Amino acid sequence: MCGHSIDTFRYLGLVLQKDGDIDEDVRHRISAGWLKWRQASGILCDKRVPQKLKDKFYRTAIRPAMLYGAECWPTKRRHVQQLSVAEMRMLRWFCGHTRRDRVRNEVIRDRVGVAPIEEKLTQHRLRWFGHVQRRPPEAPVRNGVLERVDNVKRGRGRPKLTWDESVKRDLKDWNISKEIALDRSAWRLAINVPEP
Numbered sequence: 001m002c003g004h005s006i007d008t009f010r011y012l013g014l015v016l017q018k019d020g021d022i023d024e025d026v027r028h029r030i031s032a033g034w035l036k037w038r039q040a041s042g043i044l045c046d047k048r049v050p051q052k053l054k055d056k057f058y059r060t061a062i063r064p065a066m067l068y069g070a071e072c073w074p075t076k077r078r079h080v081q082q083l084s085v086a087e088m089r090m091l092r093w094f095c096g097h098t099r100r101d102r103v104r105n106e107v108i109r110d111r112v113g114v115a116p117i118e119e120k121l122t123q124h125r126l127r128w129f130g131h132v133q134r135r136p137p138e139a140p141v142r143n144g145v146l147e148r149v150d151n152v153k154r155g156r157g158r159p160k161l162t163w164d165e166s167v168k169r170d171l172k173d174w175n176i177s178k179e180i181a182l183d184r185s186a187w188r189l190a191i192n193v194p195e196p
Contacts, residue, residue: 091109
């Protein structure tokens with residue numbers, strides 16, 4: 001490989017980028033969701049199949065494929081938007097609607113009984129944060145995830161969004177204290193996103 005540089009590589013099902021961003025991984029996860037969708041489209045688009053079965057299949061096969069590894073993503077608004085658009089397109093199709101039918105997203109979501117993917121994404125990230133928070137202070141995962149190295153010089157321009165900044169934003173948006181994470185059952189209740 002003379003003169004070639006590799007910008008991305010796959011590792012444990014994730015797509016890692018040289019610059020540390022997650023754009024390619026988000027695209028890959030959306031593609032994985034569509035792959036699961038295509039494999040089952042004969043069932044999902046069949047009007048004779050009960051809606052409840054389609055909903056269950058989405059929650060147990062397609063959404064997990066889209067959110068695999070998402071607990072360690074420092075997501076930006078555009079990543080969440082890409083996931084939401086893909087999710088709504090899938091939900092509309094297996095309800096038998098297109099955008100031309102002008103049916104609101106909330107109506108589709110209520111009919112299907114599926115929580116928004118952005119809330120599930122936040123739940124995954126906070127669940128992982130809870131696991132890390134409950135580890136002993138000397139655990140390597142705590143040092144690698146929660147401890148910021150201050151003497152490392154960051155490049156010019158806007159600082160990259162880090163995972164711990166995403167978690168802080170999630171905790172603030174959901175009005176949750178990180179100390180709750182030490183009590184596993186209270187944490188599970190605090191971050192639970194019920195399906196409608």
